[in-house]
Amino acid sequence: MIEFSSVEYRHPNGVLALRNIDLKIRKGEVLAIVGENGAGKTTLIKHTNGLLKPSKGKVTAFDMDTNDESVANLSRKIGIIFQNPDHQIFSESVENEVKFALKNFGFKEEAISERLEWALNFFDLERYRTTSxxxxxxxxxxxxxxxxxxxxxxxxxxMDEPTVGQDFIQKERLIKIIQMLVSKGKTVVIVSHDIEFIWPLQPRVIVMCGGKIIADNKAGKIFQERELLNKARIVKPQLQELSEKIHGESSGAFSNIYDAKQWVISKLKSD
Amino acid sequence: MQWIAQGFIFRRITSPFHQLDPRVKLLVSIELFTLSLLVGSLPEVIIALSGIFAIASISKILRRISRTLTYTLFFAIIIFSINILVGYPLMDAFVIAVRFLAIVGSTSIFFLTTPPDELELVMKWFRLPRDIVFAFVTAVRFVPVLMMDALQIMDAQKSRGLELQKGNIFSRFRRFIPILIPLIVDAVLRSGDLAEAMEARAYGAVKKPTSLYQLEIGVWGKVATILSITLIVPLAYLFLFLM
Incomplete structure (x- = not known):
């Protein structure tokens, strides 16, 4: 669906931000991109909708070469949610903020109203409809x-760092939204430092370091490789750590905090 | 856009010109600025621009000053067109437009080679009020930050289907509203945060705070000062009375 072939990207100041990236993002999968600051994660995702064009190599999205397509055309299929909300909010009301992109993409009035109602209700923003x-x-x-x-x-x-500034409840809510999107057949790409947030989703994980992809595997496998995690300066998820302490390194980890809690309660009861 | 933005961002480089005392750099910049104001013919413009590019080359900022001038070129073209429209001869209109480029280039030399900390020291040396110095230096320091913010806002809005290059000049201007509003709001919020952070670190608690760095001209600074004056003064005389 989205394919990077031998992609290199050099910033205008001459810094090589991406080196020899080969990556296929498949339909319906959850892909997490992790790595230290400056590893090239955000630069990589900006190539998906053509905001950045590769200096070398090729990026294709939905069989379109991103070099030949406008950002607007690609964004219709690939929506990027940026890290800082203050960098996009500008309308005088919540309602108009949601309508902005729909109007840009040429949706009809009827469809705009329908999509607006869905978005406001789903994200519990209905009561703020006319608020700035x-x-x-x-x-x-x-x-x-x-x-x-x-x-x-x-x-x-x-999603670029979706959990920045979010409390536990909001993060739980975000996980549910992502699971809902996947159940609808959508592809979700998450760039995040928040390993605890990524873990319950059990995504495919790519690890970036110095502009390169140094690992690409299931979350369960990636977070077992201590050396790799040290290289990318990533800390193991606490649930995996806890599971290893209880069951040993080779066993499967708790997929979420509720499973872990259940295990502890049943263990206490049986003892 | 990002390519142009790089032309406004100060970066620490090791060059003989960067190492000079900021007052000497300011003097050289003022001399080149004055020379640019005095030019009135094509050979004079070429001499002034050569001086600017020579200093930029010594300072290793040739590529960056070219970016600044690329941006300025847009305004130079407007100046040229207006002069042609009001009836100036082609060569005079050209000289006036290029003179504008030389003026921008001469001031850019100072700002591209002087970090905000040194700028602050120079302003304090001129005994300007502390609050004014702080406000000015903070504004200079935040120019690159605002530039980067503007680029991020543009990315966010383009990802929501905003096409900045579409339509006529008026609709293009209107399309910049979704960029300008978040940029202004962000700047206002940031200034509030900065004010609180400065107060929390005792800004304004004493009337005469001590300074960590002191200005010192040094031998090379004195040599550069004498050399620049001996070169620029005769040239200015030449431009004013002989050419």
Whole structure:
């Protein structure tokens, strides 16, 4: 669906940010991109909708070469949710903020109303419909940004550091949204440092370091490789750590905090 | 856009010109600025621009100053067109437009080779009020930050289907509203955060705070000062009275 072939990207200041990237993002999968700061994660995702064009190699999305297509054309299929909500919010009301992209993409009035209602209800923003988005809290602004992208129903949803500034409840909610998207056949790409957030989703994980992809595997496998994690400066998920302490390194880990809690309770009862 | 933005961002480079005292750099910049103001013919413009590019080459900022001038070229073309429209001869209109480029180039030399900390020291040396110095230096320091913010906002809005290159000049201008509003709001929020952070670190607690760095001209600074004056003064005289 999205394919990177021998992609290199050099910033205008001469820094080589991506080196020899070969990557296929498949339909319906959850892909997590992890790595230290400056590893090239955000640069990589900006290639998916043509915001950045490769200096060498080729990126194709839905059989379109990103070099030949406009960002608007590609964004219709690939929605990117950026890290900082303050970098996109500008409308005088929440309603208009959601409508902005729908109008840009040429949706008809009827479809706009329908998509708007869905987005406001789904993200619990209905009561703020006429409120200025600038007055929302950090978590609400983030939800508004996600709503304004999901409103046009892109096939691929790319999230850049979605958990920054989010409390536990919001993160749980975000996990549910991602699971819902996957159940609808959408592809979700997450760039995050928050390993605890990624873990319950059990995604395919690619690890980046110095502009290169140094590992590509299932989360369960990646987070067992201590040397790899040290190289990419990533800390093992606590649930995996806990599971290894209880069952040994080769065993499967708890997939979420509730499974772990259940195990501890049943263990206490049996003892 | 990003290519142009790089032309406004100060970067620490090791060059003989960068190592000079900021007052000497300011003097050289003022001399080149004055020379640029005095030019009135094509040979004079060429001499002034050569001086600017020579200093830029010594300072290893030739590529970056070219970016700044590329951006300025847009305004130079407007100046040229207006002069032609009001009836100036072609060569005069050309000289006036290029003179504008030389003026921008001469001031860019100072700002591209002087970090904000040194700029602050120079302004304090001129005994300007501390609050004004702080406000000015902070504004200079935040130019690259705002540039990077603008690029990120553009990326976010383009990803939501905003096409900045579409339509006529008026609709293009209107399309910049989704870029300008978040940029202004972000700048206002950031200034509030900065004010709080400065107060939390005792800004304004004493009337005369001590300074970690002191200005010192040094031998090479004195040599550069004498050399620049001996070169520029005769040239300025030549431009004013002989050419």
């Amino acid at each position: 988005p600038m007055l929302l809290s950090g978590g609400e602004k983030k939800r508004l940004c996600i709503a304004s992208v999901l409103a046009w129903d892109p096939d691929v949803v790319v």
